[in-house]
Amino acid sequence: MTTMRIASGLGLLLGLGLAAGHAQALEGDAERGQQAAGACVACHQADGSGMNVPGGQSWPRLAGLPAEYIAKQLHDFKAGRRENASMMPFANMLDDQQIADVAVYYSEMPVTEAQGGEGADAALLARGEQLALRGDWDAYIVSCKSCHGPDNTGAGGTFPGIASQHAGYIATQLRAWQAGERGNDPQNLMGAIADRMSDEDIRAVSAWLANQSVASD
Amino acid sequence: MNIQKTTLAVASATLAAGISMAAWAEYETLVEMGYPAPQEGELVHVPPTMADLEEADLHPELKQVIRRGYDLFTNTQQLRGENVFNDMNCSSCHLGEGRQPFSAPIWPAAVTLPNFRGKNQHVNNLEERIAGCFAYSMNGTPPAYGSDDMLALSAYHRWLATGAPVYPDQPIYGRGFPAPERPETLSYENGEALFVENCAICHSEDGSGLYEDGEYVFPATWGDGSNNWGAGIVRTHTAAGFIKNNMPLGQPLSLSDQQAWDIAYYMTRQERPQDPRFTESVDQVLEQFGPTFHKHSSYGDVREHDGHRLADHANWGEKGDIVPWNVGQGRFENLED
Numbered sequence: 051m052t053t054m055r056i057a058s059g060l061g062l063l064l065g066l067g068l069a070a071g072h073a074q075a076l077e078g079d080a081e082r083g084q085q086a087a088g089a090c091v092a093c094h095q096a097d098g099s100g101m102n103v104p105g106g107q108s109w110p111r112l113a114g115l116p117a118e119y120i121a122k123q124l125h126d127f128k129a130g131r132r133e134n135a136s137m138m139p140f141a142n143m144l145d146d147q148q149i150a151d152v153a154v155y156y157s158e159m160p161v162t163e164a165q166g167g168e169g170a171d172a173a174l175l176a177r178g179e180q181l182a183l184r185g186d187w188d189a190y191i192v193s194c195k196s197c198h199g200p201d202n203t204g205a206g207g208t209f210p211g212i213a214s215q216h217a218g219y220i221a222t223q224l225r226a227w228q229a230g231e232r233g234n235d236p237q238n239l240m241g242a243i244a245d246r247m248s249d250e251d252i253r254a255v256s257a258w259l260a261n262q263s264v265a266s267d
Numbered sequence: 268m269n270i271q272k273t274t275l276a277v278a279s280a281t282l283a284a285g286i287s288m289a290a291w292a293e294y295e296t297l298v299e300m301g302y303p304a305p306q307e308g309e310l311v312h313v314p315p316t317m318a319d320l321e322e323a324d325l326h327p328e329l330k331q332v333i334r335r336g337y338d339l340f341t342n343t344q345q346l347r348g349e350n351v352f353n354d355m356n357c358s359s360c361h362l363g364e365g366r367q368p369f370s371a372p373i374w375p376a377a378v379t380l381p382n383f384r385g386k387n388q389h390v391n392n393l394e395e396r397i398a399g400c401f402a403y404s405m406n407g408t409p410p411a412y413g414s415d416d417m418l419a420l421s422a423y424h425r426w427l428a429t430g431a432p433v434y435p436d437q438p439i440y441g442r443g444f445p446a447p448e449r450p451e452t453l454s455y456e457n458g459e460a461l462f463v464e465n466c467a468i469c470h471s472e473d474g475s476g477l478y479e480d481g482e483y484v485f486p487a488t489w490g491d492g493s494n495n496w497g498a499g500i501v502r503t504h505t506a507a508g509f510i511k512n513n514m515p516l517g518q519p520l521s522l523s524d525q526q527a528w529d530i531a532y533y534m535t536r537q538e539r540p541q542d543p544r545f546t547e548s549v550d551q552v553l554e555q556f557g558p559t560f561h562k563h564s565s566y567g568d569v570r571e572h573d574g575h576r577l578a579d580h581a582n583w584g585e586k587g588d589i590v591p592w593n594v595g596q597g598r599f600e601n602l603e604d
Contacts, residue, residue: 141391184317187363192517197469197484205484206477208468236468242517246296 075151078117083155089140090156098215099162102260108166111157114264118207120153123234132234158252161203166217167260174250178258181251182213190245191246192256197239201244203264207265208236217260224252270494294368294440300514300537301520302369302441310437314374314427323429329422336423339416340365340373343405344483346416347386352586353406354476354483354492360404360500362513364426364459368441369512369519375439377421377428385559386499389598393421402447402591403498404407406540406584409593442510444601447524453503454573458533461526465515488535491584508533536565536577539585543594 086185090112098113099254112120118258125130126139144152180186185193194212195244199205212220227234228245235241247255269576293313298304305311305357315323316468318336320330339345341364357373358364365373379477381392386399398409410416463472469485470476476487487493496588499505513519522530545552549567583589 170301179320188293190300190517190519192362196516199484200478200482201466203479205479209484231297237465237515237518239468239515239517 062167076147078121078150078152078154080155080158082148083153085105085154087152089143090152093136094156094160097161097162098156100219102165102216102218104166106217106218108222110219111162111164111215114161114208115156115210116204117150117153117159119204119210120156123148124149124153126234132232152214161190161211162213163263164214164216165261166219166221167257170254170257170261171196174254174262175258177251178254181247182258183253186251189246191251193242194259201264202259202262209265211253212259213262214264217256217257220256220259221252224256271339273324282324289523297368297441305440306438308433308437309440311440312374312428312431314372315429316366317364318542320426323397331418332422333426335415336419336421336426337364339420340423346407348585350401350416351407352408352584352589353494354478354487355405355494356486357400357405359486360509365423369445370509371443372427372441374428374431375442377424378431378433378435387596388559391598395593397421397424398591398593402543402594403499404494405491406495406543406586406588408589408591444505444512446504446508446526447511449504449507450525450528453532454529457526457534457535457571458529458531461522461530462533465522465526466530469516474534485503488534489539491540491582493539495540495584496564496566496578497544501535501566502560502592503528503531503535503565504563506535510534532565536568536570538577538580538582540582540586541568541578541580543583543591549576 093109095109096114098111100109100111102108123132124141124144125146127134127137128144130138141149167175181191182194185191185196193201195207197205198212199209202211205213223232224247226246227235227241228247233241294305294311317334320333323330325333340357340361343351343358344354360371361367363371363372364368376393376396380396381390383389384391384396390398394412397417397420398412401407401409410420462470466488470488474489474493476483476492477485481492483492494500498575500509507524507528507530510530511520511522511524515521541558542552544556553561553567567576569576
């Protein structure tokens with residue numbers, strides 16, 4: 051069993067005047083997290099793989115995401131900073147300690163395969179690869195990789211891995227940013243980019259990222 | 268291929284407007300985002316992309332060499348320990364693979380050099396200009412003139428300049444990191460607070476950047492992982508121009524001029540590896556290079572809040588005591604008028 055320190059999104063909240071209430075660092079515990087995650091399994095699955103739901107609300111893979119990122123999302127659901135009718139009641143069931151525990155529990159799982167990119171044609175995937183690895187600077191779309199890290203497997207506790215995430219989830223989130231329905235990213239770093247993406251860009255990058263395999267250590 | 272160059276001529280507006288629309292269209296997004304529109308008489312050049320290279324009518328081996336140059340430019344860390352001794356890539360500062368206006372696009376070097384350069388007071392060609400980046404911005408020592416790596420990098424520069432006139436007699440749209448107007452006063456304290464608020468999430472509060480699995484994601488803004496004291500971006504106005512036009516990533520021009528300058532002031536008053544032109548003392552560097560360079564930097568300044576004299580140290584970063592071979596190299600010293 052390993053434990054990790056989680057600053058409850060403290061790093062993300064610095065300077066935003068929202069730090070009150072989450073200022074203390076909580077020690078997450080994966081074993082306790084497993085017990086607290088009972089309600090998560092129905093959608094996010096026992097292995098944290100989630101599920102791609104074509105035409106519906108896809109459930110994101112949580113396995114291998116940074117604990118700090120997961121904890122911030124749960125706190126944001128509770129506080130209404132990230133709005134999602136399905137997640138809010140479940141997040142509300144967790145106290146701060148359970149959030150820290152659940153976050154560590156999922157962060158330690160090996161990354162699973164993603165779905166939703168299977169039917170994409172070569173041209174769409176080529177566009178997706180371009181956006182993910184090089185960006186399209188003429189449209190001022192910086193590459194995914196420039197924040198989400200080498201191979202888009204995440205960087206630090208702030209930038210989650212998006213390679214091998216379900217296409218349906220990625221696309222839904224990018225569209226939510228465009229529609230102003232998601233805005234809990236630090237400094238609007240994702241929102242500013244999402245706004246410049248076309249619907250084809252979103253389909254392309256979602257499909258390409260879903261098709262990437264991530265070898266877990 | 269997708270290459271346009273345009274002169275926005277003063278006269279015959281209809282025709283000129285017709286010609287200019289192509290280049291305008293390419294940079295329309297930038298103008299909508301708040302970048303200045305091309306001015307009359309400016310040279311507007313849209314560099315080709317790597318996708319264009321595949322379609323280009325060039326010798327296959329040249330294409331390979333240009334691809335190698337692109338690869339070195341965007342992953343300069345592959346030369347770590349050999350030519351590069353900090354955590355930077357060329358593309359850390361030259362965003363958008365060196366193509367981006369207002370982010371020091373690199374193609375102008377290919378069409379304006381050889382030319383006299385104030386920084387080293389002699390005529391430089393493209394390779395010597397690239398060597399300068401290695402000695403200062405990469406805190407390293409350059410690949411040799413004529414080497415495969417140097418040839419690949421210069422070929423990539425030249426490729427991006429495809430279609431642009433050599434020795435243009437017009438100002439170049441989006442060249443360099445144009446600085447916003449300098450405010451009357453600069454504040455270290457405001458700069459620090461703004462850095463923590465706007466920059467630290469990627470670059471860390473201590474300026475060391477962000478790493479994942481030993482690979483850097485966001486470059487160090489100061490310290491041993493960053494450029495040394497001889498790099499162009501230690502000049503406050505250059506840093507302010509970079510920040511204003513490019514940061515935070517994806518949200519250029521979102522900081523006010525005062526904010527960009529304050530952050531630049533704070534960032535350029537932190538420590539970094541010694542200027543490789545150093546021989547005896549900070550004062551000697553200031554005497555020799557103050558008039559042409561360090562009058563724009565904080566080199567040798569004493570910081571108000573802690574009394575620390577900037578650059579007064581013998582830390583050369585990971586490079587240690589290697590002196591880049593191109594530093595102090597003279598040219599045509601016996602040339603007659």
